[in-house]
Amino acid sequence: MTLLSAARAVRENAHAPYSRFKVGAAIRGADGAIHVGCNVENIASPEGTCAEAGAIAAMVAAGCREIVEVAVIADGPAPVTPCGGCRQKLAEFARPDVPVTMATLSGEALTMTVAELLPGAFSAAHMGDRP
Known part of the structure; x- marks a missing residue:
């Protein structure tokens, strides 16, 4: 199963009774698991x-702490990007060069890196020397 097909499949399980805008995401951890x-x-x-x-929560619960690839899919007229909060969450576990593929159900796709989605991400470096 590809990352995008995993995102497409889980999208069907979304609970979106208010917006009716279902979104699915799949991430590959450094351990290779989706x-x-x-x-x-x-x-x-x-x-x-x-x-x-x-x-991300599922990955962390499984014991992995590094994202190496991301796919997000929704039924919109254009590929939907992660919201600002999720961009920061991705940056917590992914290097800046990690690819994020955003797709529509009709097959349109756009791939950007985490750094392109969130330039100037807040990071541990901003915290200075903390115990």
Whole structure:
């Protein structure tokens, strides 16, 4: 299964009764495993969870701490980018050169790096020497 097909498959499990905008994400960890997530909306908006955040949580729960590739898919007119919060979450676990492929159900795709999606990401370097 490809990363994009894993994202497409998990997208079907999204809980999006309010926006009806289902999103699926798949990430490949440094261990080679694929971890998936879908958006989970909540009536008490914005208490839902983004697909990318769900995939990252699944990766961390499995014991992996490094992302080497990302795929996100939604049914929109153009490839949907991760939100700002998810861009920072991706930057927490991915090097700046990690590719993020964003796709539509109709097959249009756009690939950018984490650094292109979030230039000037906040990082541990900004924290200085902390114990």
